[in-house]
Amino acid sequence: MNITLTPAVRELLEFLCVHNEALQNAAFLLGGAPGLRRTQSLIDRLTSTRQLSRKARQELVGLYQLLSLENVGYPDTIETACFAILDPEDPIVEDLCLLTDNLRDHMDAVEAEAILPVFHFGIAA
Secondary structure (H helix, E strand, O other), rough: EEEOHHHHHHHHHHHHHOHHHHHHHHHHHHHHHHHHHHHHHHHHHHHHOOEEHHHHHHHHHHHHHOOOOOOOOOOOHHHHHHHHHHOOOOOHHHHHHHHHHHHHHHHHHHHHHHHOOOOOOOOOO
């Protein structure tokens, strides 16, 4: 099942296109090569199909979880290793936070327009 291109879906897709490079850089910084590959695949699929499929929604949740450091703290994850390298004083940290917040805002807007739940974060807003 695909979601029609509501205004919020269009804006989400536009956000992903405009911030394509920043999202890829963030995914690599926080998830290494696997995070980068998943993000590239997601953005490529969404920009070519322009449809928010069930798989794309799941991958968007995964991207948000990567950017929001959900898996940091688990000793055997690449996310923990990547995060350990970051300097909290580096200006990139603020950029990562803003990018993550903007992605969440767009995902929340899609959710608000939907009749049925679209994204399942499993976390409180």
